[in-house]
Each structure stands twice: as C-alpha cells, then as structure tokens.
Amino acid sequence: MTVMLDALRGFAVSRNFFKSATLKQALTKMQFVQADPIRAPARAQDLILRQRVANYRVGDLENQYSSLDIEEDFFVNYGYVTRHLQSLMHPRSESRVPADDIGRSWPAAQRKKVKLLLEFVRQRGVVHPREVDESFSHGKVRNYWGGSSNATTHLLDAMHYQGLLRVVRREKGIRLYSPQQHASVPMDAAERRARMDALADIVVGIYAPLTGPSLSFYVRRLRFAAPQWQGEVKSTFERARERLSKTRIDGVDWYWLSNESMTDEHPEDRVLLLAPFDPLVHDRTRFELLWGWTYRFEAYTPVHKRERGYYAMPMLWRDSVIGWANLALTNGKLNADFGYIKGKPREKLFRTELDVELDRIREFLGLAK
Numbered sequence: 001m002t003v004m005l006d007a008l009r010g011f012a013v014s015r016n017f018f019k020s021a022t023l024k025q026a027l028t029k030m031q032f033v034q035a036d037p038i039r040a041p042a043r044a045q046d047l048i049l050r051q052r053v054a055n056y057r058v059g060d061l062e063n064q065y066s067s068l069d070i071e072e073d074f075f076v077n078y079g080y081v082t083r084h085l086q087s088l089m090h091p092r093s094e095s096r097v098p099a100d101d102i103g104r105s106w107p108a109a110q111r112k113k114v115k116l117l118l119e120f121v122r123q124r125g126v127v128h129p130r131e132v133d134e135s136f137s138h139g140k141v142r143n144y145w146g147g148s149s150n151a152t153t154h155l156l157d158a159m160h161y162q163g164l165l166r167v168v169r170r171e172k173g174i175r176l177y178s179p180q181q182h183a184s185v186p187m188d189a190a191e192r193r194a195r196m197d198a199l200a201d202i203v204v205g206i207y208a209p210l211t212g213p214s215l216s217f218y219v220r221r222l223r224f225a226a227p228q229w230q231g232e233v234k235s236t237f238e239r240a241r242e243r244l245s246k247t248r249i250d251g252v253d254w255y256w257l258s259n260e261s262m263t264d265e266h267p268e269d270r271v272l273l274l275a276p277f278d279p280l281v282h283d284r285t286r287f288e289l290l291w292g293w294t295y296r297f298e299a300y301t302p303v304h305k306r307e308r309g310y311y312a313m314p315m316l317w318r319d320s321v322i323g324w325a326n327l328a329l330t331n332g333k334l335n336a337d338f339g340y341i342k343g344k345p346r347e348k349l350f351r352t353e354l355d356v357e358l359d360r361i362r363e364f365l366g367l368a369k
Contacts, residue, residue, distance in 0.1 A: 004249045009290045011262045013319040016280045026053045034277045035079040040311035041327045047275035050364045072167040076221035089225045090163045090182035126178045129153045196236040208256035214283045267319035271353040274314045281314045291321040
C-alpha cells in the first residue's frame with residue numbers, strides 16, 4: 001500500500017507542474033486559475049502561474065488579460081476561465097429564458113435597477129464602479145464578508161455573475177465592466193448532461209487525483225458554475241465515478257481522468273513554494289492523505305490562533321510537502337521564514353534548491369538579487 005501511495009503522490013506532483021512556453025498555453029491547458037486579492041508577496045493567481053509558465057513575472061496575467069482569450073468568472077471558485085469554459089456555463093438562466101430577458105431572470109425588486117444599470121453601461125461602453133455609484137447611489141448592502149459595500153457595486157457583481165456584464169480590465173485592482181450577452185442555445189436533457197460532464201472533467205483535470213469524497217465536493221461546487229442545472233449535480237457525480245480512471249489504496253478510492261496514466265516517475269530535485277490555492281494543495285483532504293499533516297489557510301484566523309502564519313506557503317521538496325514558508329517584502333528585499341514538519345532536510349542539495357527557488361521568486365517579483 002505504501003508503494004502505491006508513493007506512486008500516487010508522484011503522479012499528483014508530476015501532472016500538476018507542466019511547464020508552458022507561454023501564458024496562453026498554460027491557461028489553455030488549465031482552463032481555470034483561482035484568484036485571490038491577498039498579496040503576500042504576490043496574488044494567488046500569479047503565484048500559481050509562475051510555477052507553470054516560463055519566465056512568468058508578477059502581474060503578467062492582468063497586464064495581458066485582454067489578449068489571452070480569458071474572462072473573469074466564477075467556476076468552482078472565482079478566478080480566470082477560458083472562454084471555452086465560460087461558454088459551457090452560460091447563459092446562467094433556464095434554457096427557455098432568453099439571456100437578455102431580465103424581466104424573468106431577476107427578482108422583481110431588482111428588475112428595474114438591473115435594466116437601468118445595464119442601459120447605463122451600454123451607453124458608456126466601459127464603466128468604473130465609482131462612476132456607476134455616483135450616478136445611481138443605491139445605498140449600502142451587506143457583502144459576503146459581513147462588511148458594507150456600495151449597493152451598485154454589489155449589483156454589478158451580480159450582473160457579472162449572471163452574464164450580463166464582463167470584466168474588461170482592472171485599474172488598481174478594481175474591475176471595469178462592459179456589456180455582455182451570451183448566446184441562447186437550445187438546451188435539451190442530452191445537451192445539459194454533456195455540458196455538466198464536460199465541466200466535471202475540467203474540474204477533475206485541475207485537481208486530480210481526487211478521493212471519492214473530494215470528487216463529490218468539487219462536482220457539487222458546479223452548482224455555482226451552472227446554477228441553472230444544479231439539479232443535475234448528483235447524476236453528474238455518478239456518471240463521473242463510472243467514467244474516470246480509478247484505483248483503491250488502503251480503503252480509499254482515487255479518481256483521475258481516463259486519458260491519463262499513473263506512471264512511476266522519479267521526482268525532480270527541486271523546491272517549490274506554493275500558493276495556498278495551488279491545485280496541488282487545494283484539496284486539504286488529499287493533502288493530509290498524501291503528506292500526513294494538516295495544512296490550513298490562516299489569513300483570516302486570529303493571530304493568536306495561527307499555527308503556520310498569515311500566508312503560509314506549502315513547501316514542496318521533490319514529491320513531498322515538508323513544511324511551509326512565510327514570505328514578505330521589506331524595503332525592496334525578500335524576507336523568508338520557514339517551518340518544517342519533521343525538521344529541515346540535511347542534504348546540501350536541498351539548501352541549494354531552496355536558494356534557487358528564492359532567487360526565482362525574486363526574479364518573478366522584479367527584485368534585485
């Protein structure tokens with residue numbers, strides 16, 4: 001059983017860290033990259049992509065956004081999706097309802113505001129939330145984190161999620177919107193199943209190998225990607241279990257795409273510091289099974305309760321996650337604080353590779369060595 005788990009661990013690592021010549025190639029392969037606004041020392045999307053794109057620099061995704069055939073949208077989490085993936089999720093309304101029929105797609109209390117706001121955006125082409133708020137001043141609402149947000153900003157977010165708006169670009173981290181209308185496609189039962197199966201395969205492709213419970217968790221999150229078909233989620237999960245490749249190790253079922261093979265590859269001698277949302281470490285259940293310790297994202301945990309740190313980045317050495325690092329920029333210099341589960345490896349090669357990884361991060365951040 002240990003040998004099989006070692007092979008699975010190596011498979012998880014090797015399939016995750018391909019190296020693409022261009023950012024566009026990486027995004028085409030991944031189809032989704034989770035986003036997060038915390039910068040420590042860079043945002044999650046940049047930290048994820050730097051491990052998979054040659055010569056990637058912080059901000060490349062945002063700077064090249066308009067030329068990459070991608071959109072900001074919600075898949076199983078919020079992030080950047082290819083237009084192919086987005087087309088599978090939209091329109092987010094019942095197939096019998098035209099995509100631009102706001103009257104039947106929105107609660108009565110919001111219909112007038114949505115229509116007025118959409119017309120406002122159409123007239124201007126591209127809008128900043130501040131410009132919208134100055135014109136409408138709908139007041140305040142409670143946002144998802146319990147704070148207060150401008151109601152117009154909240155409504156813009158909802159219209160973006162529903163597919164009436166798209167993010168054109170960002171200015172200082174703020175989303176700028178333009179109108180969007182997804183084509184209404186005849187959607188019979190067979191087409192719904194085909195789309196949901198395709199979405200399931202994409203999420204498995206990103207996060208595999210997955211245990212049975214983790215597969216269920218990720219497929220259930222497709223209710224956010226395609227809320228109009230959330231009634232299909234259970235059957236989508238059942239079809240996925242039948243369709244995917246599978247092995248059983250020590251009483252646990254593991255799943256991955258049927259066109260992939262679990263090969264016995266020797267792990268590379270390298271250290272990688274990973275974003276907390278990196279696909280390799282995103283599934284905390286798998287993390288504990290493969291590496292034998294508990295990792296939690298603690299940015300929103302009270303300081304006195306943190307065990308690893310505000311933005312502890314899992315440290316991969318060869319095919320084992322052996323600890324974590326907290327990185328910070330101080331006066332233009334990178335400071336690193338490390339923690340280890342079973343002590344720091346004594347090999348000289350580890351120290352060398354850790355220094356190499358820190359140099360890569362400095363280069364990624366545009367810092368002098």
